Amino acid sequence: xxxxxxxxxxxxxxxxxxxxxxxxxxxxxxxxxxxxxxxxxxxxxxxxxxxxxxxxxxxxxxxxxxxxxxxxxxxxxxxxxxxxxxxxxxxxxxxxxxxxxxxxxxxxxxxxxxxxxxxxxxxxxxxxxxxxxxxxxxxxxxxxxxxxxxxxxxxxxxxxxxxxxxxxxxxxxxxxxxxxxxxxxxxxxxxxxxxxxxxxxxxxxxxxxxxxxxxxxxxxxxxxxxxxxxxxxxxxxxxxxxxxxxxxxxxxxxxxxxxxxxxxxxxxxxxxxxxxxxxxxxxxxxxxxxxxxxxxxxxxxxxxxxxxxxxxxxxxxxxxxxxxxxxxxxxxxxxxxxxxxxxxxxxxxx
Amino acid sequence: xxxxxxxxxxxxxxxxxxxxxxxxxxxxxxxxxxxxxxxxxxxxxxxxxxxxxxxxxxxxxxxxxxxxxxxxxxxxxxxxxxxxxxxxxxxxxxxxxxxxxxxxxxxxxxxxxxxxxxxxxxxxxxxxxxxxxxxxxxxxxxxxxxxxxxxxxxxxxxxxxxxxxxxxxxxxxxxxxxxxxxxxxxxxxxxxxxxxxxxxxxxxxxxxxxxxxxxxxxxxxxxxxxxxxxxxxxxxxxxxxxxxxxxxxxxxxxxxxxxxxxxxxxxxxxxxxxxxxxxxxxxxxxxxxxxxxxxxxxxxxxxxxxxxxxxxxxxxxxxxxxxxxxxxxxxxxxxxxxxxxxxxxxxxxxxxxxxxxxxxxxxxxxxxxxxxxxxxxxxxxxxxxxxxxxxxxxxxxxxxxxxxxxxxxxxxxxxxxxxxxxxxxxxxxxxxxxxxxxxxxxxxxxxxxxxxxxxxxxxxxxxxxxxxxxxxxxxxxxxxxxxxxxxxxxxxxxxxxxxxxxxxxxxxxxxxxxxxxxxxxxxxxxxxxxxxxxxxxxxxxxxxxxxxxxxxxxxxxxxxxxxxxxxxxxxxxxxxxxxxxxxxxxxxxxxxxxxxxxxxxxxxxxxxxxxxxxxxxxx
Numbered sequence: 001x002x003x004x005x006x007x008x009x010x011x012x013x014x015x016x017x018x019x020x021x022x023x024x025x026x027x028x029x030x031x032x033x034x035x036x037x038x039x040x041x042x043x044x045x046x047x048x049x050x051x052x053x054x055x056x057x058x059x060x061x062x063x064x065x066x067x068x069x070x071x072x073x074x075x076x077x078x079x080x081x082x083x084x085x086x087x088x089x090x091x092x093x094x095x096x097x098x099x100x101x102x103x104x105x106x107x108x109x110x111x112x113x114x115x116x117x118x119x120x121x122x123x124x125x126x127x128x129x130x131x132x133x134x135x136x137x138x139x140x141x142x143x144x145x146x147x148x149x150x151x152x153x154x155x156x157x158x159x160x161x162x163x164x165x166x167x168x169x170x171x172x173x174x175x176x177x178x179x180x181x182x183x184x185x186x187x188x189x190x191x192x193x194x195x196x197x198x199x200x201x202x203x204x205x206x207x208x209x210x211x212x213x214x215x216x217x218x219x220x221x222x223x224x225x226x227x228x229x230x231x232x233x234x235x236x237x238x239x240x241x242x243x244x245x246x247x248x249x250x251x252x253x254x255x256x257x258x259x260x261x262x263x264x265x266x267x268x269x270x271x272x273x274x275x276x277x278x279x280x281x282x283x284x285x286x287x288x289x290x291x292x293x294x295x296x297x298x299x300x301x302x303x304x305x306x307x308x309x310x311x312x313x314x315x316x317x318x319x320x321x322x323x324x325x326x327x328x329x330x331x332x333x334x335x336x337x338x339x340x341x342x343x344x345x346x347x348x349x350x
Numbered sequence: 351x352x353x354x355x356x357x358x359x360x361x362x363x364x365x366x367x368x369x370x371x372x373x374x375x376x377x378x379x380x381x382x383x384x385x386x387x388x389x390x391x392x393x394x395x396x397x398x399x400x401x402x403x404x405x406x407x408x409x410x411x412x413x414x415x416x417x418x419x420x421x422x423x424x425x426x427x428x429x430x431x432x433x434x435x436x437x438x439x440x441x442x443x444x445x446x447x448x449x450x451x452x453x454x455x456x457x458x459x460x461x462x463x464x465x466x467x468x469x470x471x472x473x474x475x476x477x478x479x480x481x482x483x484x485x486x487x488x489x490x491x492x493x494x495x496x497x498x499x500x501x502x503x504x505x506x507x508x509x510x511x512x513x514x515x516x517x518x519x520x521x522x523x524x525x526x527x528x529x530x531x532x533x534x535x536x537x538x539x540x541x542x543x544x545x546x547x548x549x550x551x552x553x554x555x556x557x558x559x560x561x562x563x564x565x566x567x568x569x570x571x572x573x574x575x576x577x578x579x580x581x582x583x584x585x586x587x588x589x590x591x592x593x594x595x596x597x598x599x600x601x602x603x604x605x606x607x608x609x610x611x612x613x614x615x616x617x618x619x620x621x622x623x624x625x626x627x628x629x630x631x632x633x634x635x636x637x638x639x640x641x642x643x644x645x646x647x648x649x650x651x652x653x654x655x656x657x658x659x660x661x662x663x664x665x666x667x668x669x670x671x672x673x674x675x676x677x678x679x680x681x682x683x684x685x686x687x688x689x690x691x692x693x694x695x696x697x698x699x700x701x702x703x704x705x706x707x708x709x710x711x712x713x714x715x716x717x718x719x720x721x722x723x724x725x726x727x728x729x730x731x732x733x734x735x736x737x738x739x740x741x742x743x744x745x746x747x748x749x750x751x752x753x754x755x756x757x758x759x760x761x762x763x764x765x766x767x768x769x770x771x772x773x774x775x776x777x778x779x780x781x782x783x784x785x786x787x788x789x790x791x792x793x794x795x796x797x798x799x800x801x802x803x804x805x806x807x808x809x810x811x812x813x814x815x816x817x818x819x820x821x822x823x824x825x826x827x828x829x830x831x832x833x834x835x836x837x838x839x840x841x842x843x844x845x846x847x848x849x850x851x852x853x854x855x856x857x858x859x860x861x862x863x864x865x866x867x868x869x870x871x872x873x874x875x876x877x878x879x880x881x882x883x884x885x886x887x888x889x890x891x892x893x894x895x896x897x898x899x900x901x902x903x904x905x906x907x908x909x910x911x912x913x914x915x916x917x918x919x920x921x922x923x924x925x926x927x928x929x930x931x932x933x934x935x936x937x938x939x940x941x942x943x944x945x946x947x948x949x950x951x952x953x954x955x956x957x958x959x960x961x962x963x964x965x966x967x968x969x
Contacts, residue, residue: 056812077809080819088642092649121638328628335630338768346584347386
């Protein structure tokens with residue numbers, strides 16, 4: 001079971017078989033009825049038994065926002081912290097306790113606005129954290145202001161004449177920070193969600209999973225074209241490692257590489273299906289995954305890739321930190337406090 | 351021919367030069383030799399925030415003051431008796447503090463027209479008679495060093511770099527300091543550069559020989575060792591003592607030490623020091639900012655480490671929200687603030703104690719945090735252990751307020767017996783702590799009857815899975831609660847928990863030899879030395895005056911109110927505009943008298959003597 005999760009090799013294995021209900025806490029879930037968070041919660045609870053680790057060794061850390069209430073509903077250890085700081089807090093926990101499986105739950109405002117700095121630095125350090133970023137393109141808990149992923153011109157409570165902010169693409173931000181694992185999935189697609197979580201959990205280092213999540217109160221239907229069976233196939237590009245990147249009901253379209261190295265969407269009728277590139281999530285150079293992230297259109301949602309953009313091996317911060325501690329103990333012996341405080345130059349008064 | 355040897359009781363030397371001249375290093379080495387020789391000593395480094403300000407200018411002057419004596423001393427000296435001035439800027443910046451008759455040792459090589467112009471000397475002070483009231487010793491330090499090193503394969507510029515060693519050799523002769531200490535320091539520092547080592551040793555020796563043979567100096571001096579308690583000593587700075595105290599605190603608690611920190615003057619040295627000691631199991635995390643630094647520390651505390659974050663005042667401002675989280679989570683955390691001049695960037699390398707009210711109140715909501723403050727460089731060791739002890743025992747963030755003067759200043763330290771350090775008991779909860787309807791359950795906010803502390807529960811403990819956060823929690827169960835009565839209760843419980851620490855800390859230090867003083871001088875933090883010196887002098891002048899000093903500022907030690915009421919007048923000197931004074935007046939309704947200066951420098955004993963004299967005249 002958990003042998004397939006290299007990132008969890010230091011986490012104690014569960015001796016009992018777990019089920020989704022083992023991960024449900026006794027707290028009443030207080031998200032709005034119809035919120036996309038319910039589906040994600042159920043997806044995570046159904047997936048966690050697969051990890052095969054003791055549930056007391058799993059910790060969910062969150063910031064502030066609707067999504068950040070998530071830890072309360074998990075029957076694991078949980079820490080609901082302050083706005084934007086969950087990646088920093090989780091970094092401290094993960095770098096001091098390698099026997100834990102540490103998950104961060106955050107939202108578009110929490111991760112990309114107030115906590116943007118912590119997010120990019122967690123990603124560049126590559127601490128063993130799994131960050132689930134619920135993106136609903138709106139501030140929900142403060143009741144409906146635009147977020148850093150809201151489309152330009154969006155009319156909200158704080159932008160009656162339309163938002164002037166150019167949105168972030170969270171996948172581009174993460175790849176720009178040289179994250180070692182970057183993926184996107186959708187709240188309502190349980191199968192896809194779980195498959196992405198599986199790959200994220202197996203990854204050694206920081207994994208960022210953007211989850212398109214619906215806020216049915218303040219931004220209902222933000223991702224609807226990607227969920228509607230009439231339109232989804234034409235808009236969604238399902239990335240699968242080792243498979244040609246094609247989309248459309250009859251795989252009528254795909255992604256091709258131009259002579260200058262850039263990527264673009266083309267019709268099979270135009271270029272021939274042999275021209276479509278084969279997805280390789282293990283490409284070291286982040287510019288490939290970045291180019292994939294730029295295919296999507298922020299307003300029409302055309303050409304929106306989902307799946308694992310990037311999954312590469314990089315040194316893992318917490319492992320290296322432990323290695324340094326172990327090396328210091330090995331070469332210098334365990335610390336001797338009396339010798340330390342004496343130092344080199346002492347004198348004695350008799 | 352040996353020269354006359356004069357015995358002195360005390361000496362205050364100030365080494366001053368360009369920030370690139372190596373004055374801090376020269377001062378440090380002279381100090382180490384002095385410490386090993388057995389004098390009591392106190393140091394005061396005073397340097398600019400700029401790493402290398404324009405050469406030869408007033409803003410670029412870096413100074414190091416050392417007071418050493420054959421008796422117990424507590425300050426770095428009000429005014430130097432000797433100034434070593436490496437250039438005109440160093441002379442100009444320091445001359446106004448030199449008393450008549452003081453010795454000036456001046457590097458004449460740097461007194462060129464160009465250098466004099468740079469600092470606005472119209473005439474050369476060495477020639478215009480303006481230094482008549484001092485004993486001037488003109489030494490061509492630069493050219494003598496170059497001459498001494500002429501056989502070495504060095505450029506002139508490289509040879510000139512050793513002039514601080516020449517000066518150190520000269521001063522070592524002048525004050526009969528042992529040369530073994532700087533020699534062994536150089537041997538270690540330049541172990542891999544034998545040529546540079548040989549040159550520096552040669553410059554050091556040349557300085558000593560110059561003193562012996564030149565007619566510039568007719569006498570030299572000795573200061574006999576000071577009587578001290580028996581034991582083994584070393585010299586130590588505040589930041590080093592603090593770093594060792596944190597390691598000791600973690601060892602006493604049997605916990606791994608975790609530091610989350612972001613570099614800031616004057617606290618960075620603690621990060622540097624702790625990062626060297628990974629073999630003690632210490633983990634140091636240099637975060638992307640001050641907030642992430644404390645965030646990581648909170649994460650580590652949640653995981654069961656002894657967690658620390660180190661910073662200065664501007665960093666505390668950034669950490670405020672996270673400190674509030676630690677208050678709400680009731681997790682152990684040590685927040686170290688090496689105070690500097692403020693507000694904003696203020697005076698990064700200068701000392702001040704103006705963060706007391708920030709530490710006390712600088713958070714949203716009612717968020718009490720205990721505050722510990724060391725009184726001397728060596729005391730930083732004990733204060734760090736005490737902060738760890740309170741944090742762990744009461745499951746609370748604790749402030750440790752040091753300052754720039756303590757951080758960089760140094761003094762002899764009687765080494766403690768490691769085995770007798772206070773024991774700290776983490777007492778992690780390992781099993782459910784409450785029985786509800788016949789079932790064992792976890793109540794993460796069930797409090798200890800005596801301390802009101804909640805249990806510390808490490809993730810990984812089976813059966814104790816629970817969720818906590820910054821949202822208000824129901825007492826006992828820890829479940830989210832917006833209940834009015836519960837919030838009122840929790841607010842009062844968090845306050846009562848901190849207030850209750852007053853019985854668990856050392857009583858306030860009081861020095862009143864005959865118990866008949868009318869006047870009390872009350873201080874906190876690094877003013878201990880100057881206040882002590884001023885009280886001693888005042889007593890010799892016939893004034894009955896007592897000294898009290900606070901090492902715990904929140905809560906105040908149990909005896910504080912009773913002590914204050916014994917005196918007719920209470921003077922509260924502080925390097926701020928009256929922060930402790932405000933707290934004392936509010937809490938104890940005592941009509942205290944503030945004495946406040948924010949010059950970025952420690953108090954002079956003499957200015958406090960004057961204050962005591964003024965107050966005594968009106969008792």
